[in-house]
Amino acid sequence: MINTKEIFEKQGIRSTTCRIDLVNYFTKNKFAISFPQLEKALKKHDRTSVYRNLIFFEEQGVVHKLYDADGILKYALCKDNCAEHLHHDNHMHLTCNKCKHTYCLNEKHTPKIKSPKKVVIESVAITARGLCENCKN
Amino acid sequence: MINTKEIFEKQGIRSTTCRIDLVNYFTKNKFAISFPQLEKALKKHDRTSVYRNLIFFEEQGVVHKLYDADGILKYALCKDNCAEHLHHDNHMHLTCNKCKHTYCLNEKHTPKIKSPKKVVIESVAITARGLCENCKN
């Protein structure tokens, strides 16, 4: 929490309370988060600021977009290997049937998809339903 | 087109013009269709009827739901092997970057995903982006 500001400044991202609160909320929740949820969690900031900073963060490679198993747009923190405009979000996501949260799964569990001859596949999103680490027991 | 009514009656589905127009629209378009698109295409019927019949058809195993690469809810005709409440939509979907349509791909191209030890995977949705059969050339 304490060094979020420093990280921003290193990346040339102007550090504002809205942005700091945003990343802090992401770091303390280990799952993907929707805009409506962020809106409620960060009520002290305007919806629009949160909304635009999400877009900004995505452009900067701080977070990545994903659609969960119910088609809900969510955002999750990128790992370090996510560079600007070059997301390595080649990992799958798991929406837990019990706690309803959506988590990023490790890249090594994600299969490579081979293109059928008839079509061309450029990228793939894999979204699973099941039980997360906490809920499976 | 001519035997849609018969098929309905065989399955015990009451045959109405709205329902017939709906399946006919699906059979003549070989891609998945969103509710807003159906709304425009079937203007002679009320939005609500179209909407509720989509839900009804999904329950009956006539169509299946999917989210395309942009998180847009779409519906596609089920193959014959889709029984009521038991959809075999274990196939992946491809959203074409050129024509923007979303197609069902053959099941044999869809990899089986193995569950990582830490979590439990019950079902998987795979959505690809790329070029469809018509647009790839």
Add this chain to the structure above:
DNA sequence: TTTATTCGTGCAACTAAGTTGCATCACACT
């Protein structure tokens, strides 16, 4: 340090998607 420029914020308003309640109409079954 004042000024200019750029960037971030807040407010309002709006589009579009998805959903529900209710009255009415059509059909099938006594």
Add this chain to the structure above:
DNA sequence: AGTGTGATGCAACTTAGTTGCACGAATAAA
């Protein structure tokens, strides 16, 4: 013909996502 269930049409509404614009804050140049 009468009754009950199923399908439709209309209206209204919730929620998500998005945009324009004016104001405020921070940075850079004069």
